[in-house]
Amino acid sequence: MQTHDSPQLKAEARDFNFFYGQAQALKKINMPIYDKKVTALIGPSGCGKSTYLRSFNRMHDLYPGNRYEGEIRFYPDNTNLLSPEVDPIEVRMRVGMVFQKPNPFPKTIYENVAYGLRVRGENNKRVLDEKVENALRGAAIWEEVKDRLQDLAPNLSGGQQQRLCIARALATDPELLLFDEPTSALDPIATGAIEELVHELKKRVTILIVTHNMQQAARVSDYTAYMYLGEMVEFGKTDEIFIKPKDKRTEDYITGRMG
């Protein structure tokens, strides 16, 4: 799938199957994730896009009976994220996640961002201060919270909470950020702020985003994958997918021709 003009790979799914017990949720997914690009996953509810996204930080390990087959290669070190020898905690240090609904910890703004660093054993106040500030700046929320870092995070507005969650994910310097419908609970202004942020973030981190909002996929992503019934139907440059998709199923979905 990689051609001469393709950017570098950050990750790559190879013949990836996923099972919830007996039920196969993902079928033979092959797909590149390009470095420092935004890749959008679109598809109707139940198509497996969130399942796929969550596989990247081994979230399915939390439930017994879930089973991975195949590989998700992670570069530049070429490790298989799904390998039982790879520690999921290590994976989650390198792969951050932001959820649909903002989920700050019931702690202060500062502690929300410092949390991941403390888990890693970082307790030096000067280092923490610096990393917390950088993460908050990276998530474009520093100016709004710098004078109230000791306030409780749940008191922030929804859009601010979501950016705080992004800051929390950024604090450990992840290489890949997973977004699972990050703006579906936000108003258009807060959504715009997150989209703008995604655009800024891709200068330093690779992003994989699940979205139900087709225009959002068209606006923020460089590549788009259309999934249906657990299969990856079409992967391509976002412009091509939205102007001239190759597969009729993709066409039907993005033009709103499916029930």
Add this chain to the structure above:
Amino acid sequence: MNQSQHVSSQFDEDLGRLRTHVLQMGGLVETQISAAIDAYTTGEVASVKTIVETDRKVNELEKAIDDDCAHIIAQRQPAASDLRLVLGISKIVTDLERAGDEAKKIAKGVRRIYEAGHLPSQYGVGIRHLAEATLTMVRQALDAFARLDGTQAVSVIRADADVDVEFKSIIRQLITHMMEDPRTITTSIEIISISRAIERIGDHAKNISEQVIFVAEGRDIRHNKEAIK
């Protein structure tokens, strides 16, 4: 082209209406062109007035269709084939409107020639043939649009090359006329601009066909001779 229906039947209706309006507008422009050709051969100067009146309707339709395109973009955010259809239509109506303008120019030129007491058909043999060829191009381009038929659109684009050759030969003929008899210069110049207008109609039919190919197949073949070979 995608024939299955949208989840929103309202959206299907909006797009259907848009296409019908384009074909309506195309029909009006066709009558303008064919009336202009008739006026040229028969000297039926009265029809000039009708052509000018039709032009007003064509202009109104152009504005209404553009407005509908803007509405659909704002309300539906069309993608893929829907997006191409709306974009294509918004360009097609520009070309249709300009083709109508050219028909109006032909009609007015014909009127000036007759009013000066001349018969245009005495000059520029082959003009009628040229005009009919371009009228056919317009008809076929609209037909290709109605059926979103890329193959037919390609044949219209090919036909434009023949029209260009014919146009050049008419110009050469008229130049010879003018050199032989300078008294024919005024009328000949009038006829040159008429042939120019006819040739432009062919160009508009070609542009419309290029848009049809974009809508139907997603290929942008403008300024690319290789693409239609």
